[in-house]
C-alpha cells in the first residue's frame with residue numbers, strides 16, 4: 187500500500203516511515219501541511235498519517251481541504267492533545283481515527299492496518315488460478331502450499347493480484363510498491379519480479395506472471 191506521512195518533526199517522521207516500510211508499504215513524507223496537501227492531491231495514496239501541529243496549514247486544515255475536495259483517503263491524525271474538544275475538532279475535520287503522542291509504534295501500525303482494511307474495497311482473499319493471497323493474514327499459497335515472501339515481494343505480488351488480468355507498467359509498480367522518489371533508473375522492479383517468479387511460478391506448469399514487452403507485467407491465470 188502507498189502511505190503519505192505528514193509530520194514536521196523529522197525524527198518522528200523518519201521513525202514512522204521506517205516502521206511502515208518494514209511492513210512492506212511505500213511511504214512518502216512531507217514536513218509541512220502545504221506540501222502534504224499538494225502530494226495528497228497529486229497522487230493516489232491508500233492512507234494519510236497526518237500530524238496535528240504543523241507549520242503553515244495544520245492537520246485539521248489539511249483534513250478539511252481534502253474532504254472539501256471530495257478526497258476520501260483514510261486519515262490517521264497524530265496529536266499531542268488529548269482533550270475531548272480536540273478529538274471532536276479532528277473528527278469533524280474529516281479524520282477517520284487519531285492517535286495521541288507519544289504513541290507506541292505497535293499501536294500506530296495496528297491503527298494503520300485497521301484503516302487500510304476499512305479504506306480499501308474490504309479485503310477478501312485475492313485469487314488467480316490456484317494462487318491465493320489473504321491480505322488480512324498476509325498468507326500466500328499456491329496449490330495449497332504456503333509461499334514465504336519478503337515484505338517487498340509480498341507488496342509487489344499483492345499489487346499485481348489486485349490488477350490481475352491487466353498490464354501494469356514499471357512506473358506504476360514503482361509508485362505503488364516503492365517510494366515516489368525512488369531512483370527509477372534502477373531495475374529493481376525486474377529484480378523483484380524474478381524473485382517472485384522463483385517463488386510463485388517455478389515448478390508449475392501454468393505460469394502466472396507474464397512480461398509485457400516494453401511495457402511492464404501482467405499477472406494472469408490465462409497465460410499469454
Ligand code: CA
Nearest residue numbers: 194237239240
Ligand atoms: Ca508537529
